Amino acid sequence: MSADFHLACALLPDGWARDVRLSVGPDGAITALSVGEAAQPGDTRLGTILPGMTNLHSHAFQRAMAGLSERRGSGTDSFWSWREIMYRFLDRLDPDAVEAIAAMVQVEMLEAGFTAVGEFHYLHHAPDGSPYDDAGEMAARICAAATTTGMALTMLPVFYRWSGFKQAPATPGQRRFNADPDLYARLVERARHHAGQLPHAVVGIAPHSLRAASMDDIRAILPLADGGPVHIHIAEQTGEVDACIDATGARPVRHLLDRQPVNDSWCLVHATHMDAGEVRDLAASGAVAGLCPMTEASLGDGLFPAVDYLAAGGRFGIGSDSHIRIDLAEELRLLEYGQRLTRRERNVLSAPGVSTGRHLFDAACEGGAQAIGQATGRIAVGQRADLVELDESHPVLAGRSGDALIDSWLFAGDARQVRSVHVGGIPRVIDGQATCRETVSRRYEKTLQSIMAGWTT
Known part of the structure; x- marks a missing residue:
């Protein structure tokens, strides 16, 4: 399924850009990218984006x-x-x-x-x-x-x-x-x-x-x-x-x-x-x-x-x-x-x-x-649409922009500053939580209770 995205700000291979619009094909790859373009009806709107x-x-x-x-x-x-x-x-x-x-x-x-x-x-x-x-x-x-x-x-x-x-x-x-x-x-x-x-x-x-x-x-x-x-x-x-x-x-x-x-x-x-x-x-x-x-x-x-x-x-x-x-x-x-x-x-x-x-x-x-051997790590045509959105409202990132945003995340932050994640254009993390977390964590907890029964160090 194809999709379109509007990124308020994104780290592209040649640097930071504002108002980036992407089209993503059914295989999850970016098929078109433009800079300085307004959002269109139906676009998925995201804030500040890094490549996956x-x-x-x-x-x-x-x-x-x-x-x-x-x-x-x-x-x-x-x-x-x-x-x-x-x-x-x-x-x-x-x-x-x-x-x-x-x-x-x-x-x-x-x-x-x-x-x-x-x-x-x-x-x-x-x-x-x-x-x-x-x-x-x-x-x-x-x-x-x-x-x-x-x-x-x-x-x-x-x-x-x-x-x-x-x-x-x-x-x-x-x-x-x-x-x-x-x-x-x-x-x-x-x-x-x-x-x-x-x-x-x-x-x-x-x-x-x-x-x-x-x-x-x-x-x-x-x-x-x-x-x-x-x-x-x-x-x-x-x-x-x-x-x-x-x-x-x-x-x-x-x-x-x-x-x-x-x-x-x-x-x-x-x-x-x-x-x-x-x-x-x-x-x-x-x-x-x-x-x-x-x-x-x-x-x-x-x-x-x-x-x-x-x-x-x-x-x-x-x-x-x-x-x-x-x-x-x-x-x-x-x-x-x-x-x-x-x-x-x-x-x-x-x-x-x-x-x-x-x-x-x-x-x-x-x-x-x-x-x-995967087409990821860059936001560019032909690359998979792996998009990581940072939460600029988080205190660690407050008032930051551009490279200072990355510096503050890496040297003063952690996973809590990640707002959303898309893999191949599909949302896998929303509001900081994986879409399947509840189901996966329940199964994991049950599994660990069984594994740890009788364990001694």
Whole structure:
């Protein structure tokens, strides 16, 4: 169904514009755009509009365990001790639970201003490790959640074969992820089948990491991408870097760049620990660095070398990964604040005279859309009509306009300043609340009550 919109003020690719009129086709793409035009009868009238943001890295099921790992163990807590809790938790999840959790995650993303998500999906099998009758059953449930919420989805089925760089067999805790190339091909095929039922869906591939997929494995599965995105976790932890050097003689990012055709279809998630040569060469590859500042802070990963990477022309996007919190503004704020804390400076990730918030927002929109292969992140003809309306009446945004509005939202605000969200021209958030929130939250609460029965930390 076609629709027309009148935007009082909108951030277009070449800057802010007033009285922007859009026409949106039945596929959700913008077919016409004019500036300085009065509203016409029948137009949907909106206020100040930003393009929709991509959340490029999500493990939806982990939202349900947020907060459950905040008890110190007998030794030093780290990513690796957190992972053991995650393995215990996921054994409680069946397909119905995964669908309920994914829908809640997508609701929270929409309300924060995200309109598309890259789901790095590795929870494939039943609790005993056996494939479901439909190998893509769990992918189907992520897709069903997107049908409910209207979130644009890029499915990234994960290839996970080994437990370490020296190709040790997967551990019992990894049995729900495990696949060889043949089974993985079935998982991708079934994900494509289920995603094909959605209006805005892309399917790519995701070798989990260099410790879970060998170089030969990655070469074997790359054709399954079929031109779509390729995502991989890499260099998230110093222990991972040390293990890679021990097994291969090279750091993880270097090992990958030297042995795989990394280009602008790739997204290297985290890439936290790189030396100067890796920073330079990753930036030159055209790939996107997938940054997840809140999760990286929660897990004690470290800080991405953002200053050097951006100076080299590197591209990045943001994701909420483990969903310890879901807040677009806070992801970008923490990205900048991490650099401020280490460098003891302010407005680190922007050029002189440039709005830091605007610079980060534009870059994350562009990099995120590239990373998940979707036509979003810009308000322009041919792009999907993903529109995020800010509430200028909110005290955080009072009296602001232009780039100051973005700065105030990102550095002083949160999801409460998002008034409405459209995905492909369809309203998915109205007056700050997702249109399906009530139904989704009821199901989520019931699901969590069941999952948490008898849980001990």
